[in-house]
Amino acid sequence: MTLDPSAGAGLLLYPGAQAAAVHGLSDLLSVAGRLAGTVLRVSHWQPAGDRLVPVFDSAGNGLMPAVVVLPPSLGEPPGSTPAITGWLHDRQAAGTVLCSVCAGAFLLADAGLLAGRPATTHWSYAETLASRHPGVKVDADRLIIDDGDIITAGGVMAWTDLGLILVERFFGPALMMATARFFLLDPPGREQRFYARFQPKTDHGDSAILKVQQRLAAAGPAADLGVAAMAAEAGLEERTFLRRFRKATGLRPTEYCQQLRLAAARERLETTRDAIDSIAFTVGYQDPGAFRKLFLKRVGLSPGDYRRRFGSL
Incomplete structure (x- = not known):
């Protein structure tokens, strides 16, 4: 036009x-x-x-x-x-x-x-x-x-x-x-x-789900709690927990944990010179190749390109 x-x-x-x-x-x-x-x-x-x-x-x-x-x-x-x-x-x-x-x-x-x-x-x-x-x-x-x-x-x-x-x-x-x-x-x-930051929803008013979010934040990105452990933390049956978690946060628990891990990886790529494979392990991915593919898919840049664009060191 x-x-x-x-x-x-x-x-x-x-x-x-x-x-x-x-x-x-x-x-x-x-x-x-x-x-x-x-x-x-x-x-x-x-x-x-x-x-x-x-x-x-x-x-x-x-x-x-x-x-x-x-x-x-x-x-x-x-x-x-x-x-x-x-x-x-x-x-x-x-x-x-x-x-x-x-x-x-x-x-x-x-x-x-x-x-x-x-x-x-x-x-x-x-x-x-x-x-x-x-x-x-x-x-x-x-x-x-x-x-x-x-x-x-x-x-x-x-x-x-x-x-x-x-x-x-x-x-x-x-x-x-x-x-x-x-x-x-x-x-x-x-x-x-490339620039967006994960902003977890915490103002949803569901105290049981907020408790799980706080547990995930305290445990760190490498923690592998699993749905059963998260449901137990919330004091809910698994199907009820999955429904309420998605309603409260807009994400499934696995997607939410993935976002937490990618946010932690971004921070390390920006502020450290740690090897990318080491960062993958630190944030909870045992397969660095899978981490690289997931990072590229979700962020739009490879970990190396992201560091070159946004790294502070």
Whole structure:
């Protein structure tokens, strides 16, 4: 889908939108236009009563944007308003490509525009987005989900990846690569799961399951308690324990223990120079080869590549 540079990109300045992302993306798109030898229009739109109005327009041509971007927020996920929802529906009906970064996805979801569609947001917001909008196919492992007329980006800084994708839509892959080189950016292709951290749910209100979670944390990642031992710790029959554990944590006990082990392995890869085989044993895997395959499958990088990217030593 080729986009019209003269219509360009409109950024929505909703309350709480991150200014750094707004101005950074505006600069990236403007530089891309300059490298292409043309003007790539950038406009900023702001709610004013029951409508949205342009408060900045680099071209001043009065066109509606070909792309609308909902920037990230550093605070709580934003809530929509009738003015924003109506404007987004109007823009989609007119063929505008709608994009979000991080918490901006909540505005698209509140407008009902993500129902039945795949979408991503910041990994720490993923559970909230999924619970508020169960019809959205949330995939927080991915940094960018390009679904044609809707593009969602994950982390706060994913506006750089989104910006390059939009440059490719406006001018093609060669100009996108030239823009990436100018800004010293990696071309799109990262995954959000490289960066995500396991955050166990502990506010579920099930004291029996919380007791097991605390036991697992105290025992360490290499402990092999097994379902029977965990059920006994909870004081529950095994089938009841399995049902309540998944309801409380969102994971089966084996998946939960796997996440604890991978989190411990990540920490050791980041902060030590221990051999990878040794780390595998330390976190409870007797077969280093199986550990490497599992790490790659779940994290998206091999243990060695993960250490090279995130290691602090």
